[in-house]
Amino acid sequence: MSVHGERPILEARGLTRRFGGLVAVDNFSFSVHEGAIHGLIGPNGAGKTTTFNVISGFYAPTAGRVFFRGLDISGRKTSALAAMGLVRTFQGSTLFQEFSVLDNVRVGRHLGARAGFLSRLIGTDRLSEREADAKARETLAFFELEELAGEPVSNLPHGHQRMLGMAVALAAEPKVLLLDEPFTGMNPEETRRMMALVRRIRDRGVTVMLVEHDMQAVMNLCDTITVMNFGALLVEGAPEAVRNDPAVIEAYLGSATGNGAGDAA
């Protein structure tokens, strides 16, 4: 098992989110340790994306609390959480489709490229902008996308768009990165590269929590896995333990649409 601290950097306690009568997340608790790659899995509709939406401030929790570095962050604004170092990516290709690849990552540098209104107006923000540009290119280079910097996003194949989504998030210099299905729609080669990148991101000191259906990838990559079903915690533990847990196998076999059923069984 990889080295990671014992202090939880991200923690949910009794998290609940209702949509009308539907309980998407139901009294759900977990804790992510600093420096870990932490998996969050479960059948389709289990509430994984909703959990990310609540943690990252897109939805307020109906009940329960979220702690980030020991601080109660429940219900805080997404942008404020990003400023604290909690950044998420989106399921699918959520990008600024009309921008160039570089401009996407430049927006990701929003927090790092501070300047006053007047200095933007008269152009004295040039230094901080040049720095932001350099950082953006560095981030693109990390994902081997620097050649595509000038391309419009809509020209990129799906796999590259997924990587760019991660690049935009990473440009914000998170302490905790929430990845929602980072490998979906990637071919095995791309998935392998992406897994290596996730490990390198962790080695740079970023704690990673990821939702993923590709069980092989999850089992290989994660230090700890939390399994949720019907919005609630099912099992939490090391990959080997989770893989062989009868409740997990049951949940995946029992769900009609469980994408990961084949791999999990």
Add this chain to the structure above:
Amino acid sequence: MPEPVGAMPATGTGGSIGRIAWRLRPVFLFAALAALPYLLSYSQQEIAVLLVINVLLVSSYRLLTLTGEWSLGHVVIMGVGAYASALLAKQAGVPVPLSMLLGGCMAAAVAALLSFPLFRMKGFYFLIGSFAAGEIIRLIWKRFTDPFGGPKGLKRIEPFPDIETGFLSIDFYEPVNYYFLALVVVSASLFVLYRIERSRIGLTFHAIHWQDRLAESVGVDTFRYRTLAFVIASFFAGIAGGLYAHYIGAVNPTRFSVDQMVYVLVWAIVGGTATFHGPILGVVVLTVINEIVLRALGLDTARPLIYGAILILSVLYLPNGLESLGPRLRALWQRRRGGSAAAGSEPA
């Protein structure tokens, strides 16, 4: 999307002369603008003044649309600037140039207050919300005769003070002189608007338009930036209002009704909002059509009908606005020359 920097047409064999002419286009533009009033009749000069003011109105409106929100209250916000500047000059004796600036600030302050209810909504709801907010403001003007003058509005608003020095005397009652005053104020305002758009602030506005959730997730406070766009746009609309009030000398609630807002929308849509110059093109071309062609034909009473027709035609045949006409014609021209240069031309 931000425009390509230094977009320049491939000048082909016409080479250096064409390129120098292209470089010098601000000089030509200013020469033309300076010569313009002397080529016009007195009544056309008056229209030219209003046109310059409307250029600022529609350009400031575009800044708000960068974040993806279209308001129906922009003309009312212009009215806030007009009323505030007029009242400050009439009742508090504030000197007129300063009152205009304060009118802009008042419009910005009203926008800042309105942001709290309005930016809880998006898209269609924002549109309707902004309309409702505008109507409430107009109702206040109508209802409170003191100080707003009720339905009749304010009359005999202080004119812009004459400049009298020993050898120079400028009377701003003359449309030519007010034209130059408006031209200076509007040019300076456009410069500021342009700088904002080309800075990271503009990039952030565009980002919010295309993917506000993603922008928020990397730390953009989308509410703050939407408010910022609204406040800046409103400030300049307020300045346009001040220029209007002290030129015409009277303001009333009807002048800032939603009919007037429809014209702003038509200018912006017909011109196109993808580029900085699109809405300016729209207001200039439509004003010329309206004031010269229609008036000459005696059709100016059919203005709403003809504006409607132009709007429909442009949406059908020029969906990206007049601004897309230049690049299209350029591409066509290069193709006809069988130019290999066409390969290097920038996309529309």
